[in-house]
Amino acid sequence: MRPSIVNEVDFTFWFIMGISIILLLLITIVMLYFVYKYSRKRNPVATQIEGNTTLEIVWTVIPIILVLIMFFISWSGFRNMRDVPKDAMIVKVNGQMWKWTFEYDNKKKSDTLFLPVDKNIKFEITSTDVLHSFYLPAFRCKEDAVPGRTNYYWIRTTETGTFFAACAEYCGLNHSYMYAPIKVVEDEKFQVWKNYFPPDTTKTADSLKTDSTANTKDTLNSSSGMTDSAKTGSDKQTIDSVAKTTPSSDIKKDDVKKTDSLKK
Amino acid sequence: MANGTVAVSDKTAEVDFYHVKTKYKGILSWLLTTDHKRIGIMYLCSMSLFFLTAMSLGVVMKLEMLSPGSTFISAQTYNSIFTLHGVIMIFLFIIPGVPAVFGNFIMPIQIGAKDVQFPKLNLLSWYLYIIGGAIAIYSIMRPGGVMDTGWTFYVPYSIRTTTNVSLSVFAAFVLGFSSILTGLNFVTTIHRLRCPGMTWFRMPLFVWGIYATAWIQILATPVIGITLVLVILERAFGIGVFDPTLGGDPLLYQHLFWIYSHPAVYIMILPAMGVVSEIIPTFSKKTIFGYVPIAISSLGIALVGYLVWGHHMFSSGISDTSRVIFSLLTFIVALPSGIKIFNWVATLYKGSIEVTAPMLYTLLFIFIFSIGGLTGLVLGALNTDLHLTDTYFVVAHFHYVMFGGMGLIFFASIHYWFPKFFGKMYNEKMAKVAAYWIAIGFNTLYFPMFIMGYMGMPRRYYDYLPEFTTYHIISTVGSWILVSGILVMTANLLSGLRNGKKASDNPWGGTTLEWSVPSPPPLENFDEIPTVTTGPYDHSHIHGQEETTK
Numbered sequence: 001m002r003p004s005i006v007n008e009v010d011f012t013f014w015f016i017m018g019i020s021i022i023l024l025l026l027i028t029i030v031m032l033y034f035v036y037k038y039s040r041k042r043n044p045v046a047t048q049i050e051g052n053t054t055l056e057i058v059w060t061v062i063p064i065i066l067v068l069i070m071f072f073i074s075w076s077g078f079r080n081m082r083d084v085p086k087d088a089m090i091v092k093v094n095g096q097m098w099k100w101t102f103e104y105d106n107k108k109k110s111d112t113l114f115l116p117v118d119k120n121i122k123f124e125i126t127s128t129d130v131l132h133s134f135y136l137p138a139f140r141c142k143e144d145a146v147p148g149r150t151n152y153y154w155i156r157t158t159e160t161g162t163f164f165a166a167c168a169e170y171c172g173l174n175h176s177y178m179y180a181p182i183k184v185v186e187d188e189k190f191q192v193w194k195n196y197f198p199p200d201t202t203k204t205a206d207s208l209k210t211d212s213t214a215n216t217k218d219t220l221n222s223s224s225g226m227t228d229s230a231k232t233g234s235d236k237q238t239i240d241s242v243a244k245t246t247p248s249s250d251i252k253k254d255d256v257k258k259t260d261s262l263k264k
Numbered sequence: 265m266a267n268g269t270v271a272v273s274d275k276t277a278e279v280d281f282y283h284v285k286t287k288y289k290g291i292l293s294w295l296l297t298t299d300h301k302r303i304g305i306m307y308l309c310s311m312s313l314f315f316l317t318a319m320s321l322g323v324v325m326k327l328e329m330l331s332p333g334s335t336f337i338s339a340q341t342y343n344s345i346f347t348l349h350g351v352i353m354i355f356l357f358i359i360p361g362v363p364a365v366f367g368n369f370i371m372p373i374q375i376g377a378k379d380v381q382f383p384k385l386n387l388l389s390w391y392l393y394i395i396g397g398a399i400a401i402y403s404i405m406r407p408g409g410v411m412d413t414g415w416t417f418y419v420p421y422s423i424r425t426t427t428n429v430s431l432s433v434f435a436a437f438v439l440g441f442s443s444i445l446t447g448l449n450f451v452t453t454i455h456r457l458r459c460p461g462m463t464w465f466r467m468p469l470f471v472w473g474i475y476a477t478a479w480i481q482i483l484a485t486p487v488i489g490i491t492l493v494l495v496i497l498e499r500a501f502g503i504g505v506f507d508p509t510l511g512g513d514p515l516l517y518q519h520l521f522w523i524y525s526h527p528a529v530y531i532m533i534l535p536a537m538g539v540v541s542e543i544i545p546t547f548s549k550k551t552i553f554g555y556v557p558i559a560i561s562s563l564g565i566a567l568v569g570y571l572v573w574g575h576h577m578f579s580s581g582i583s584d585t586s587r588v589i590f591s592l593l594t595f596i597v598a599l600p601s602g603i604k605i606f607n608w609v610a611t612l613y614k615g616s617i618e619v620t621a622p623m624l625y626t627l628l629f630i631f632i633f634s635i636g637g638l639t640g641l642v643l644g645a646l647n648t649d650l651h652l653t654d655t656y657f658v659v660a661h662f663h664y665v666m667f668g669g670m671g672l673i674f675f676a677s678i679h680y681w682f683p684k685f686f687g688k689m690y691n692e693k694m695a696k697v698a699a700y701w702i703a704i705g706f707n708t709l710y711f712p713m714f715i716m717g718y719m720g721m722p723r724r725y726y727d728y729l730p731e732f733t734t735y736h737i738i739s740t741v742g743s744w745i746l747v748s749g750i751l752v753m754t755a756n757l758l759s760g761l762r763n764g765k766k767a768s769d770n771p772w773g774g775t776t777l778e779w780s781v782p783s784p785p786p787l788e789n790f791d792e793i794p795t796v797t798t799g800p801y802d803h804s805h806i807h808g809q810e811e812t813t814k
Contacts, residue, residue: 005647008647009647009648009650009651012642012645012647012648013642013648013651013652013718016641016642016645016648017642020638020639020641020642021638023634023638024631024634024635024638027605027606027609027630027631027634028630028631028634030609031609031612031627031630031631034609034612034613034615034617035612035617035619035627038548038612038613038614038615038616038617039616039617039618039619040549040616040617040618043614043615043616043617044616045549045616046548046549046550046614046615046616046803047550047614048550048551048803048804049550049551049553049610049613049614050551050553050555051553051554051555051556051557051607052553052554052610055606055610056554056557056603056607059602059603059606060599060603063598063599063602063603064599067595067596067598067599067641068595070595070641070645071591071592071595071645073645074591074645074646074647074648075588075591075646077646077647077648078584078587078588078591078646078647078650080647081646081647081650082584129420129424130420130421130424131418131420131421131514133579133654133722135654135655135720135722137651137719137720138720140647140650140651141650141651142579142650142651142653142654143579143581143650144579144580144581146508146514146515146580146581147420147508147509147514148508148509148513148514149508149515149581151580151581153650164729166720166722167722168579168653168654168655168722168723169418169654170343170413170414170418170421170723170724171421172343172412172421172425173339173340173343173412174339175343175724175725175726176339176722176724176725176726176727176728177727
């Protein structure tokens with residue numbers, strides 16, 4: 001059993017924080033004590049001390065040891081983060097101004113991230129326009145969506161429920177609205193959802209597959225038009241034009257229906 | 265030195281630099297001056313205006329964050345405001361702050377020089393600074409809208425947006441030249457103009473801080489210059505260096521940007537650390553503990569600081585190997601800062617400590633900067649950074665380091681050298697009240713951001729989830745406390761300037777050379793160039809109280 005990424009990140013965080021808080025308290029208390037004890041009133045004449053080599057060595061070596069321990073703990077957690085389990089299910093994540101699109105291995109596309117519980121998931125993250133960052137606070141992970149390259153990380157789902165993905169790299173007007181809901185559900189429900197294609201959407205999905213380059217181009221055009229509309233503070237037009245080139249609006253409705261049926 | 269040798273005939277030389285007869289009169293005596301002290305004061309005035317502007321923008325941002333959703337400005341306005349806040353604070357205040365004002369005014373006197381090596385170049389630097397600032401302001405007023413890229417100008421967004429990026433980026437390019445020329449001037453001055461007996465290890469630690477900084481200014485700033493020119497060319501002609509649709513690489517931009525901008529963090533903090541090493545010995549009546557380690561650690565920071573830029577890019581998709589190396593180096597660069605803090609605290613031991621306003625700011629700095637430094641460790645750690653980067657945790661961290669570090673020490677420096685600058689004294693009690701006021705406001709404003717960041721609140725967000733509301737409200741209230749504190753401090757200083765008591769030449773009992781000259785100093789600082797025989801913090805000889813350094 002692999003250690004949980006969430007636990008490792010939280011452990012590393014509180015381990016480093018713990019040492020930091022002790023150091024901060026030490027520095028502050030010693031400082032305040034000196035200011036009190038050696039105030040001009042209590043100690044009118046200062047003793048001149050140029051330095052102390054032993055002390056310098058002590059407070060160089062001890063911090064070196066401390067930071068090396070911190071480094072190794074965070075490194076081992078990091079290795080776990082980068083070493084994707086072989087059985088991980090791959091989800092392609094695409095960021096664009098200003099929505100996330102998820103694609104599963106059977107070409108099913110969605111803008112809600114449905115995931116099966118108790119599974120390892122690998123995200124392959126890219127972008128069609130500017131930089132975004134695919135951030136899952138509940139899973140303590142993020143990686144930037146960079147146009148022209150694919151970044152990855154993996155998570156393990158441990159409980160069912162609703163979480164969210166946020167965009168963490170500034171991407172313009174609606175950066176703060178670039179959330180995507182995450183629904184972690186039982187595996188069988190997930191399979192039903194994944195393999196259900198409404199008749200009309202399947203067609204669009206096929207045409208998307210063969211014409212993905214054209215689709216990217218459209219998105220790029222519309223996003224450069226975005227900046228004009230951003231100026232006037234209205235982005236509706238762009239979002240609509242983006243929606244027209246992808247079947248996401250259909251999928252969205254479908255998702256909502258499916259979510260209802262999953263809740264039963 | 266000068267003491268005791270002043271003959272009656274020398275009285276004209278004792279006229280301070282404000283009142284001495286120069287070639288030009290009135291405003292021209294300032295605009296055409298080559299006196300390092302006047303240039304320092306011109307920087308102080310222009311910089312204070314930029315600081316107050318950027319601070320007001322920060323208040324507007326915090327006000328918008330008071331409630332989720334739109335509070336009173338649009339998303340586009342918000343994006344422009346946080347960009348301007350960052351650009352003005354970083355390029356016009358934090359980077360030039362301490363070197364341009366106090367480096368100019370104090371450093372030449374501290375090494376016993378009459379001026380910097382290239383006085384005319386020094387004036388040119390100030391003009392470049394003003395021109396850069398003016399271009400930035402002009403770009404705000406141009407049609408097309410205020411730049412909305414964030415102060416990092418990340419591509420491809422900065423290439424795509426139709427706002428005035430090119431002009432603002434050009435402003436930063438011009439400011440870069442100001443910085444390079446100042447650095448060049450200071451390195452030459454410190455090498456060539458030290459007075460007799462001022463060996464390297466007798467230099468005040470502030471001079472060491474300025475020296476280490478000046479090298480970074482010379483060596484790192486050209487990198488950002490050329491990078492910003494590439495952004496302008498990319499926007500104008502689509503040359504395809506950074507834009508992936510033209511075969512460029514967005515990560516290349518981030519590398520080039522941080523190769524400068526990380527060392528720039530040390531341009532911001534090293535001179536401030538130098539000031540701390542001046543203030544603590546003065547008010548402890550004690551020589552600095554560990555002079556050599558502190559001086560060397562400045563150079564250590566400057567050197568290793570070049571090699572850690574990648575820690576800004578842990579989540580950008582750089583290779584795992586480079587992430588591990590950058591993380592290790594980041595942990596190592598934390599050490600010299602720690603060593604400095606330990607030495608400062610040790611200097612207090614068996615001192616005779618008087619907590620005046622500058623000392624109070626410095627003690628608050630040690631506390632707040634320690635929080636900033638220590639919270640940097642979880643950002644340098646590989647796995648925690650992938651959770652915390654680009655969240656409010658980072659925003660809190662760099663405000664604790666930059667504002668709590670450079671900002672508070674800028675305030676401490678003004679209070680410390682105010683009598684030397686203006687020959688007058690401010691109200692000490694009010695200055696201390698303002699210091700506590702600022703510290704309370706500061707922590708109320710920025711500490712909740714650590715918690716929000718850990719909970720997953722991304723930065724540069726116009727809107728946020730309702731669960732963060734309480735923290736945002738606390739933080740906004742903190743911004744009001746902080747700003748009112750800064751205004752009280754400013755008002756107190758201005759009233760000291762208007763009708764403060766006359767200050768003596770050495771009101772604090774300082775041991776470095778600037779306290780051996782009158783307040784304010786005469787035009788060429790010294791009647792005759794002093795000869796130094798002891799280290800900088802020898803409290804057995806205090807200027808103006810006993811025989812000075814023989």
